[in-house]
Amino acid sequence: xxxxxxxxxxxxxxxxxxxxxxxxxxxxxxxxxxxxxxxxxxxxxxxxxxxxxxxxxxxxxxxxxxxxxxxxxxxxxxxxxxxxxxxxxxxxxxxxxxxxxxxxxxxxxxxxxxxxxxx
Numbered sequence: 001x002x003x004x005x006x007x008x009x010x011x012x013x014x015x016x017x018x019x020x021x022x023x024x025x026x027x028x029x030x031x032x033x034x035x036x037x038x039x040x041x042x043x044x045x046x047x048x049x050x051x052x053x054x055x056x057x058x059x060x061x062x063x064x065x066x067x068x069x070x071x072x073x074x075x076x077x078x079x080x081x082x083x084x085x086x087x088x089x090x091x092x093x094x095x096x097x098x099x100x101x102x103x104x105x106x107x108x109x110x111x112x113x114x115x116x117x118x119x
Contacts, residue, residue, distance in 0.1 A: 006034070006053060010043040017041060019057065019068070023082050025050065026065040037084055059101035061094045069105040 004019040023035045027047045034041040047064060058066040067080060067088075074081040078095045080088045090098060 004055065006050065008034070008041060008043050010041060015041075019055070020070065022058075022068050023071050023084070023086060024061070024065060024067045024088065025058070026062070035086075056105065059098060059105055061090055061098040065094070067098055067102075069102055072102055075099050075102055 005016045006019075006022075008015050008017050017034055017036065021036045021038075023037070025032060025034050027033065028042075030044055031042050032045045032047060032050055051058075051066065054066065057068055057070045059069050061067050061080075071082045071084075072080055073083045075095070075098065078089055078092065080090065080095075080098065082088070
C-alpha cells in the first residue's frame with residue numbers, strides 16, 4: 001500500500017481500500033460505491049466527505065462520479081477503458097468533462113517527470 005487509502009465500514013467488517021485499487025467511485029442515494037478489480041464495495045458515508053479524502057488522481061466525470069486517472073488506459077468514443085480491461089460508458093457531456101480532466105492530469109504529471117529528470 002502506498003499509504004493512501006479509505007477506511008470502509010461495510011456490513012459487520014472494516015477494511016482498508018488503497019487508492020490504487022479503486023477504478024472509480026460514485027454514489028447511489030446515501031451509499032458510496034467503490035468499483036475495484038475485485039468488484040463493488042458499497043458503504044454509507046457522505047460523498048463530499050469521501051471526496052475530501054481523495055487526491056488529484058480522482059477526476060470528475062459527473063457530479064457524483066470520480067475516476068481514478070492512474071487506472072485509465074484510454075478514453076475514446078464515450079468510453080473509459082481501465083488498465084484491467086474494464087470499460088465504462090459515459091454520456092457525451094460527462095465524457096467531455098472527464099477527458100479534459102484526464103488530459104490535464106497526465107500533462108501535469110508528464111511535466112513533473114520531466115522536471116525531476118532534469119534535476
